[in-house]
Amino acid sequence: MFKNVIVRVPSQSISEGLTSANEGKPIYSKALMQHENYVSALTKTGVNVTVLEPQDEFPDACFVEDVALCTSKCVIITRPGAETRRQEAALPDMLEALKKFYTNVEYITEPGTVEAGDIMMVGDHFYIGLSARTNEAGAKQMIEILEKYGLSGQMVEMDEMLHLKTGLAYLENNNLLVAGEFKTKEEFADFNKIEIDLDEAYGANCIWVNDYVIVPEGYPKVQAKIEALGYKVLVVDTSEFRKIDGGLSCLSLRF
Numbered sequence: 001m002f003k004n005v006i007v008r009v010p011s012q013s014i015s016e017g018l019t020s021a022n023e024g025k026p027i028y029s030k031a032l033m034q035h036e037n038y039v040s041a042l043t044k045t046g047v048n049v050t051v052l053e054p055q056d057e058f059p060d061a062c063f064v065e066d067v068a069l070c071t072s073k074c075v076i077i078t079r080p081g082a083e084t085r086r087q088e089a090a091l092p093d094m095l096e097a098l099k100k101f102y103t104n105v106e107y108i109t110e111p112g113t114v115e116a117g118d119i120m121m122v123g124d125h126f127y128i129g130l131s132a133r134t135n136e137a138g139a140k141q142m143i144e145i146l147e148k149y150g151l152s153g154q155m156v157e158m159d160e161m162l163h164l165k166t167g168l169a170y171l172e173n174n175n176l177l178v179a180g181e182f183k184t185k186e187e188f189a190d191f192n193k194i195e196i197d198l199d200e201a202y203g204a205n206c207i208w209v210n211d212y213v214i215v216p217e218g219y220p221k222v223q224a225k226i227e228a229l230g231y232k233v234l235v236v237d238t239s240e241f242r243k244i245d246g247g248l249s250c251l252s253l254r255f
């Protein structure tokens with residue numbers, strides 16, 4: 001079960017966020033409303049939500065998932081691979097918030113780069129995607145830190161997606177949503193795989209929070225598959241975050 005969540009309110013500069021999508025710029029007022037709805041959905045799952053202030057200097061800073069890996073034993077502050085995002089991991093309000101919950105604070109250091117959107121937690125084991133943002137040096141450091149605390153990790157090669165969790169979501173009870181390149185990966189062969197069709201691939205970025213699954217609005221096939229597994233579903237519109245390659249998981253740290 002998760003007790004705590006940290007989010008950051010989007011800033012007006014969100015229109016300048018990094019993107020590979022061709023869907024136009026996020027509309028700030030809409031992004032703010034969608035973020036509020038996201039926080040309301042999280043609150044329904046019973047977690048305490050810490051809400052950090054927007055950071056206009058960092059257009060992608062609302063995607064807090066990338067700057068830290070929160071485990072049951074320690075928090076690991078990452079070193080984002082995207083240069084425009086690197087300093088997000090050092091923002092004082094984030095460090096202060098994390099230190100309220102964690103006494104063990106570790107750091108990824110140069111030449112390592114990691115964005116924690118590339119890391120999927122399954123119990124005490126962590127799958128680490130090697131992406132354009134997370135390199136092998138960073139993944140190695142991450143695994144060493146995890147092992148120091150009795151946890152474990154393994155690397156996963158990736159070719160297509162921005163982040164590992166762009167195309168994977170672990171819903172507990174061995175259930176794993178898989179899209180695109182992850183459908184055939186050997187590493188995930190023993191999971192109960194729920195395959196997501198290409199036309200709803202974005203919908204694979206759901207989050208499990210305390211027996212609820214939060215699903216993005218507009219992906220009816222994904223939603224139906226999750227409901228069929230017996231989960232309580234909460235739906236949140238993420239259209240403005242999608243325009244800059246962001247989704248439900250990226251918008252929070254859950255621990």
Ligand code: CIR
Pocket residue numbers: 017018019060063065066082085116117118162163165166244245246247249250
């Ligand atoms: C970026 O390119 O870094 C942001 N525009 C989107 C980050 C999404 N984060 C995630 O998937 N964990």
